Amino acid sequence: SMREPALYYENNLAKSVALISTLRAAGIERLVFSSSCSVYGVPDRLPVAESTPPNPINPYGESKLAVERLLLAYDRAYGLRSVSLRYFNAAGSDLDGEIGEWPRRVQTRLIPRVLQAALGVIPELLVHGDNHPTRDGTAVRDYVHVGDIAEAHLLALDYLEAGGASTILNLGTGAGHSVREIIAAAEAITGRAVPRRFAPARPGDPPELVADTGRAGQLLGWRPTRSDLGTIIGSAWSWQRKISAAA
DSSP states (O other): OOSOHHHHIIIIIIHHHHHHHHHHHTTOOEEEEEEEGGGGOSOSSSSBOTTSOOOOOSHHHHHHHHHHHHHHHHHHHHOOEEEEEEEOEEEOOOTTSSOOOOOOSSOOSHHHHHHHHHHTSSSOEEEEOSOSSSSSSSOEEOEEEHHHHHHHHHHHHHHHHTTOOOEEEEESOSOOEEHHHHHHHHHHHHSSOOOEEEEOOOTTOOSEEOBOOHHHHHHHOOOOSSOSHHHHHHHHHHHHHHHHHHO
C-alpha cells in the first residue's frame, strides 16, 4: 500500500462508500465489516485493545480506519448498525480441504509464501527485516485461523440481530509468533527445508502486533478454537499441496 496508495483508497474506501450507500438505499440495517489490525500502526503496549488510539502508518490501515468511521457516522445519521472486526493475521485453510486461498505466483501472505518455498513453487522466501526490536529480530504477528474468523462473522450477525449496538472488535489469539518461528513450525510440519533470504524491513510494517480479544469474547462469546500453529500451517499445507498437484 505504500507503493500504490491510490489502489487501496479506491478499493477499500471509495468502493465501500458506494456499497454502504447502496445498502442504506435498499433498507439494510445491519453490516459486518472486515477491518484490520493495521489501524493501530505501532502501538505503545501489547496486547492491543480496542481502546488503543488508532494510528495507522500505511495507506491500507488509513483506508480501513476511514471505513470504520464512515460506518459509525452512518449509524448516528441513519441507524445502520455495524460490527467492525479488526482481523489480526488471517491464515490457514478449510479443515476439510474444500476451499483455500486462491493460488498466486506472487503471494503476499507469509504462511503461503513459506509453504510455496517449501514446495519449490518459489525459489526462496524473502524475509523483510531481521533486526526488529523483537525476541529474534523478525516481525511478530498474531495468526488467527480463517475458520475462527468466519465463526466470528456469524456471531457478529447474531449480535446485531439481537439489537446490539455498533462496535469494533479485535480478532486474534492473544499470542504472537515471529517469522522465524513460523518457518521452524512449517519445516517441522512439512518435513521440508524452507530456503530463505533476508532483506531490509519494508516501510510501514510494525515490528509486533498481538491482539487483546477480551471484548470479542465478552460481546459475542467468541473463542478461537482452530488457531494453534499446527492447525493453521497444517491446513494451509494440505491446501497448497492440493492446488500444486492440480496445476
